[in-house]
Amino acid sequence: MAAIPLNDVEIKEREKSIVIKGKQKKQLICDTESIAGCVSQRACVYCGARVVLNPVTDAVHLVHGPIGCASYTWDIRGSLSSGSELYRNSFSTDLKEEDVIFGGEKKLASAIDQLVEKYRAELVFVYSTCIVGVIGDDLEAVCKAAAQKHGIEVIPVQSSGFIGNKAAGYRAACDALLRLIKPGGRQVKKREKCINYLGDFNLAGEAWIIRNYLRQMGVEVNVTFTGDSRYTALKKAPEACLNIIQCAGSMNYLASKMKELFDIPYINVSFLGLEDTADSLRRIAEFFNDSEITRRTEELIRSESARVKLIVEGYREKFRGKKAAVYVGGGFKAISLIKQFREIGIEVVMIGTQTGRKDEYETINELVNDGTVVLDDANPTELERFMTEKGAHLLVGGVKERPLAYKLGVAFIDHNHDRKHPLSGFVGAVNFAEEVYSTLCSPVWKYVR
Numbered sequence: 245m246a247a248i249p250l251n252d253v254e255i256k257e258r259e260k261s262i263v264i265k266g267k268q269k270k271q272l273i274c275d276t277e278s279i280a281g282c283v284s285q286r287a288c289v290y291c292g293a294r295v296v297l298n299p300v301t302d303a304v305h306l307v308h309g310p311i312g313c314a315s316y317t318w319d320i321r322g323s324l325s326s327g328s329e330l331y332r333n334s335f336s337t338d339l340k341e342e343d344v345i346f347g348g349e350k351k352l353a354s355a356i357d358q359l360v361e362k363y364r365a366e367l368v369f370v371y372s373t374c375i376v377g378v379i380g381d382d383l384e385a386v387c388k389a390a391a392q393k394h395g396i397e398v399i400p401v402q403s404s405g406f407i408g409n410k411a412a413g414y415r416a417a418c419d420a421l422l423r424l425i426k427p428g429g430r431q432v433k434k435r436e437k438c439i440n441y442l443g444d445f446n447l448a449g450e451a452w453i454i455r456n457y458l459r460q461m462g463v464e465v466n467v468t469f470t471g472d473s474r475y476t477a478l479k480k481a482p483e484a485c486l487n488i489i490q491c492a493g494s495m496n497y498l499a500s501k502m503k504e505l506f507d508i509p510y511i512n513v514s515f516l517g518l519e520d521t522a523d524s525l526r527r528i529a530e531f532f533n534d535s536e537i538t539r540r541t542e543e544l545i546r547s548e549s550a551r552v553k554l555i556v557e558g559y560r561e562k563f564r565g566k567k568a569a570v571y572v573g574g575g576f577k578a579i580s581l582i583k584q585f586r587e588i589g590i591e592v593v594m595i596g597t598q599t600g601r602k603d604e605y606e607t608i609n610e611l612v613n614d615g616t617v618v619l620d621d622a623n624p625t626e627l628e629r630f631m632t633e634k635g636a637h638l639l640v641g642g643v644k645e646r647p648l649a650y651k652l653g654v655a656f657i658d659h660n661h662d663r664k665h666p667l668s669g670f671v672g673a674v675n676f677a678e679e680v681y682s683t684l685c686s687p688v689w690k691y692v693r
């Protein structure tokens with residue numbers, strides 16, 4: 245990869261975080277703190293933790309901080325539940341100036357009492373925010389006292405917004421989950437052909453789609469982290485014989501801890517696109533080394549591919565000559581998107597992530613064509629500049645990137661937690677192609693000057 249020339253980047257310190265794939269071999273700098281003043285597109289630590297934990301459906305999610313932090317994620321997520329809807333509420337201690345001066349611990353204890361009395365939940369997550377980190381409320385002590393008082397689990401999530409980046413929030417969420425699933429003195433009985441599915445948040449029912457594929461293969465999902473999960477199901481997590489990880493950025497840490505603590509092996513998978521879905525199902529089947537599972541898996545891949553492959557490939561002609569830009573949260577999704585765009589005949593000309601790791605950027609570098617811009621922890625100015633320079637017709641991103649795309653007059657696809665349609669599995673590959681078509685080939689772009 246060739247680094248962008250110094251004079252060509254708006255902020256000097258960002259030079260090593262942006263590269264163009266070319267002749268020169270140079271490693272992109274990633275997984276570092278955002279540079280102050282760069283207006284990073286990254287979300288904060290609290291947001292990272294909230295993304296991971298919010299889909300636990302029967303938990304109270306209490307945000308200890310000013311009301312603004314709670315509104316940030318208030319009921320805007322696409323995670324679906326097959327049971328409790330408690331998670332759709334966002335509770336806040338609504339800290340004010342007086343609490344900042346005198347401390348918010350009493351207010352927090354009182355909020356937990358009221359919520360437990362009203363909702364009878366067995367599990368409460370209490371999220372720390374920036375101001376709590378500043379004033380130094382002892383979350384651990386308040387949660388411990390509340391847990392003893394009510395005889396339930398009250399788990400602090402150490403997610404003050406300024407203590408790192410979104411990836412630190414993932415880790416804080418995983419630490420909270422580890423506290424929940426540790427069996428204590430309980431005996432753990434392993435269940436055969438039973439796996440945990442990590443890093444799927446059941447957006448538009450995606451975890452249900454994958455669960456159904458696995459059932460057809462003869463494999464049962466013990467619990468999903470954390471899409472459509474519940475308190476009692478999460479407690480049984482140590483019983484699984486394998487962990488599969490979709491969103492590596494948020495869940496690799498939890499999987500490695502579960503390997504260490506409960507001896508559960510793990511493999512990374514991706515159910516985005518036809519190629520990665522089929523490959524992931526085969527790798528799960530390989531783990532079990534069972535001829536019946538292998539036969540069922542091949543049958544599933546054959547029948548599903550036959551059903552959707554022609555539909556997906558039918559779009560290639562319509563997309564001839566189109567170019568895509570990608571800016572998403574994690575590296576695994578970026579890697580799958582390159583392959584998925586290839587399946588429908590679109591070249592990715594700019595690609596970046598908020599929290600991608602070194603090994604993921606190495607894979608991205610292998611997959612993209614020469615001349616592709618690869619950037620980590622970007623800001624809107626950089627996205628605008630490289631999308632324009634590379635002539636992208638489409639941007640894939642999240643809620644923060646949508647206005648940027650529309651202002652530039654290019655098509656947009658939401659691949660974030662607020663979307664309402666599934667993009668996973670074979671059915672998701674068809675949805676993806678259809679969505680690319682409806683946005684990219686919309687007549688509206690004729691009227692953009």
Ligand code: SF4
Pocket residue numbers: 288289290291309312313316372373374375403404405406
């Ligand atoms: S935790 Fe801090 S950075 Fe995050 S939303 Fe709240 S105030 Fe903003």
